[in-house]
Amino acid sequence: MHWTRRTFNRNTLTALAGAAMNLVPQSIGAQSAGERPTARTDDIKILNPRNRIPISLIIDDSTCLVNMAHYAIPQFAVVFPDHYKQPWRTLPREIPDSFVRKFGEWCHEHGLKGKYSMVPYPACVGWLDRELPGWSLAELHESLDLVRTLMTPDWDIHPEMVSHTRVIDTRTGRPYGEYSDLYMENWRWTDNKSVDELADYLSYALRILQNIGLPCEGITTPGGFGNNVLPELAQATLESCRDVFRAEIPHYFRHLYTDDTSVAPRVEYATGLESDDPRCVVSIIGCTGDWFGNWDGLATGSADLFISEDLREGRLPEVIARGEPAILVCHWPGIYCNGDESGFKILQTVVHRLQARYEDLVWMKLSEIARYWAARELTSAAIKDNHIQLRAPFAAPDFTLRCAGTSARPQIVHRGEALPLREIRHPRELQSGCWLRHEDEIILCFDLQKGESEILFGV
Numbered sequence: 220m221h222w223t224r225r226t227f228n229r230n231t232l233t234a235l236a237g238a239a240m241n242l243v244p245q246s247i248g249a250q251s252a253g254e255r256p257t258a259r260t261d262d263i264k265i266l267n268p269r270n271r272i273p274i275s276l277i278i279d280d281s282t283c284l285v286n287m288a289h290y291a292i293p294q295f296a297v298v299f300p301d302h303y304k305q306p307w308r309t310l311p312r313e314i315p316d317s318f319v320r321k322f323g324e325w326c327h328e329h330g331l332k333g334k335y336s337m338v339p340y341p342a343c344v345g346w347l348d349r350e351l352p353g354w355s356l357a358e359l360h361e362s363l364d365l366v367r368t369l370m371t372p373d374w375d376i377h378p379e380m381v382s383h384t385r386v387i388d389t390r391t392g393r394p395y396g397e398y399s400d401l402y403m404e405n406w407r408w409t410d411n412k413s414v415d416e417l418a419d420y421l422s423y424a425l426r427i428l429q430n431i432g433l434p435c436e437g438i439t440t441p442g443g444f445g446n447n448v449l450p451e452l453a454q455a456t457l458e459s460c461r462d463v464f465r466a467e468i469p470h471y472f473r474h475l476y477t478d479d480t481s482v483a484p485r486v487e488y489a490t491g492l493e494s495d496d497p498r499c500v501v502s503i504i505g506c507t508g509d510w511f512g513n514w515d516g517l518a519t520g521s522a523d524l525f526i527s528e529d530l531r532e533g534r535l536p537e538v539i540a541r542g543e544p545a546i547l548v549c550h551w552p553g554i555y556c557n558g559d560e561s562g563f564k565i566l567q568t569v570v571h572r573l574q575a576r577y578e579d580l581v582w583m584k585l586s587e588i589a590r591y592w593a594a595r596e597l598t599s600a601a602i603k604d605n606h607i608q609l610r611a612p613f614a615a616p617d618f619t620l621r622c623a624g625t626s627a628r629p630q631i632v633h634r635g636e637a638l639p640l641r642e643i644r645h646p647r648e649l650q651s652g653c654w655l656r657h658e659d660e661i662i663l664c665f666d667l668q669k670g671e672s673e674i675l676f677g678v
């Protein structure tokens with residue numbers, strides 16, 4: 220079903236007329252938030268997972284072997300000759316798998332999680348589900364295996380559309396013949412496109428990754444893709460990820476802010492919260508610029524912009540102090556930096572500084588953040604006779620809430636099964652299945668199940 224003004228009104232009226240829980244449509248900028256439960260009380264506050272600050276790393280412009288900067292710059296220069304004068308011939312054509320392995324293993328050892336793009340037809344060099352001219356078939360297959368085994372456990376995989384350069388005619392698989400910004404993914408092709416047209420394009424990209432066994436629950440927009448059709452982009456993401464991958468909670472990365480704008484994820488186009496087919500899409504928002512080595516791997520980055528050496532200044536302490544997810548943004552060529560790996564070294568410095576200052580961060584994949592925020596925003600919570608009734612359209616691990624003025628010894632009851640929670644003393648020990656006294660309130664952490672649950676006290 221496509222989102223239209225008519226379905227909007229119909230759902231709203233149905234909800235207001237008969238449902239036990241009113242569903243109130245709201246909007247977030249150009250995109251619509253969709254439904255929200257009103258059965259929420261100030262006596263219950265849903266906190267971050269395990270009452271920690273989520274942190275994540277977004278890696279754009281990665282794929283197998285192909286250095287996107289080397290191949291994309293001359294294609295960008297055809298359209299904007301004055302803006303793309305980088306010496307692309309001097310950049311290596313490959314970012315080798317030995318670097319993927321080194322990076323992936325270091326990140327795994329240090330607990331990092333996030334998103335790793337896999338551009339399916341990188342700069343029109345070749346198709347990841349067919350062959351990559353310039354490399355042997357065996358090299359492509361080994362490269363894909365490395366991503367499947369090393370990266371997918373800790374990183375969401377996104378297509379960054381089809382080529383990240385030229386727009387492909389999805390009927391023929393060929394790039395359009397017009398050389399202008401109207402036929403580049405990064406610029407104006409998406410202008411005035413409908414939800415259906417965008418969903419067709421997104422699905423085309425997703426299917427290539429599906430062909431090679433890479434799971435996707437979200438998409439990353441290349442350059443300015445979708446900028447002038449934000450409502451359509453959100454809905455097309457929802458439809459294409461559900462259609463191709465049966466993703467329960469699709470998400471996308473389009474926005475980043477480095478000012479005072481909130482960088483909390485936005486749960487959009489929520490519908491059917493009380494049905495057995497709840498839907499929403501989550502916009503994941505970056506909080507930094509690429510201060511590693513930029514998209515072309517030619518910039519000199521700075522760890523201090525993320526967090527200063529004395530651990531006090533920088534963008535990350537600012538966002539972490541707000542309690543919002545700190546989602547860093549980088550580009551793969553700017554991590555490799557044409558072999559000197561200076562972007563990677565900056566990342567290592569940032570991670571060491573964060574570890575030195577904070578004990579309450581939790582690295583999460585974007586899909587995990589999306590799921591948590593969908594549950595956080597869309598679960599109804601009401602107090603009734605000394606117990607809490609929850610109705611969750613989506614399950615979420617490590618669901619954490621704080622409630623006021625309630626006696627202790629909580630247990631969660633779901634479908635007749637009771638799960639007593641264990642009392643802990645120190646906030647750092649908080650994990651699923653535990654509770655904690657905190658001033659005159661208590662904090663509970665448990666795996667929220669889809670559907671109805673109750674929290675009983677003192678039984």
Ligand SMILES: [Zn+2]
Pocket residue numbers: 279280379383440441442
């Ligand atoms: Zn990109």
